[in-house]
């Protein structure tokens with residue numbers, strides 16, 4: 001029996017798990033993928049790495065600011081650029097309005113999540129497929145691949161709300177508060193499609209920008225020269241992100257290659273860089289739950305059940321990586337409040353980094 005099972009090893013789950021573990025609880029993190037980070041995602045392919053999820057960190061508040069400073073001092077993060085260009089529909093490239101440092105991990109953005117893993121017990125490649133309430137105020141978690149079962153006194157569900165609905169709905173209103181389930185169902189996400197595309201070393205001209213936002217483009221949202229994040233890149237490679245509308249139209253496509261090709265064609269046309277249309281290689285990724293479109297207005301969502309069950313993630317209270325971290329911390333506080341009231345004042349998940 002673990003004190004707390006955390007479902008999801010994205011940034012929210014890891015911050016929450018680290019905080020609770022440092023407070024003295026036994027914590028087990030269960031993650032369905034083979035790596036850490038969730039949407040802080042890095043893919044290794046053709047001898048390079050590329051960030052097909054979160055592209056950079058731009059701290060607005062104190063917590064992410066401190067986190068970034070520590071990761072910079074450990075050479076995990078560096079400033080990538082201070083400028084994100086904008087391209088309007090009539091092909092006008094405009095100088096960035098807001099100059100502020102955008103931080104990236106040369107080893108890939110998933111390195112940020114990995115920095116929070118030391119000391120945590122984490123099960124990878126294990127999807128939680130069912131949760132049941134068992135006597136003596138505890139929970140049982142059923143895992144897909146091993147058919148194994150875990151028990152915990154409390155659960156943190158650190159996954160996108162629509163996925164949490166699928167997992168929690170079967171528990172029904174006899175275990176979960178009806179209002180809680182309604183609130184969870186009210187959260188919605190935009191999808192996104194990302195393309196990673198590599199080009200011959202001779203490709204010219206390379207753009208003057210490293211990152212660019214497409215303004216009012218029906219199909220595209222963002223493009224970054226991802227190779228410029230890496231030390232000594234051998235060839236240029238880009239990451240292109242679709243608009244939410246485009247992703248919605250193509251989300252169920254069996255074959256994503258033509259969808260990715262269409263995105264590159266659109267980018268080549270809009271940017272007047274014809275060679276973008278003929279990559280040496282490319283890979284396409286579908287994010288069914290990319291950005292919260294209709295978030296929950298508080299930093300966590302508690303089930304109101306006899307045994308603690310608290311949901312968190314970027315869809316609670318804020319958005320992006322910073323919002324996910326704050327939500328993970330708020331969920332840790334709430335679980336502690338419902339379980340044992342340990343003193344969390346001197347507990348700081350950032351200690352794992354120092």
Ligand SMILES: Cc1cc2nc3c(=O)[nH]c(=O)nc-3n(C[C@H](O)[C@H](O)[C@H](O)COP(=O)(O)OP(=O)(O)OC[C@H]3O[C@@H](n4cnc5c(N)ncnc54)[C@H](O)[C@@H]3O)c2cc1C
Pocket residue numbers: 007008009010011012013030031032033036037038039040052053054055056057058126127128129158159160163167192194241287289290291312313314315319320321322324
């Ligand atoms: C294309 C894209 C670009 C982005 N760009 C930026 C950016 O530039 N800057 C920024 O700050 N943010 C950006 N974001 C947003 C940022 O990535 C997210 O806000 C943040 O990573 C969310 O963290 P999270 O922990 O809430 O959720 P997630 O990262 O989604 O973590 C949830 C985890 O739960 C796991 N999981 C789900 N279901 C189960 C289950 N049943 N059992 C076990 N595990 C499960 C998932 O595999 C995942 O690892 C971007 C996102 C996308 C998709």
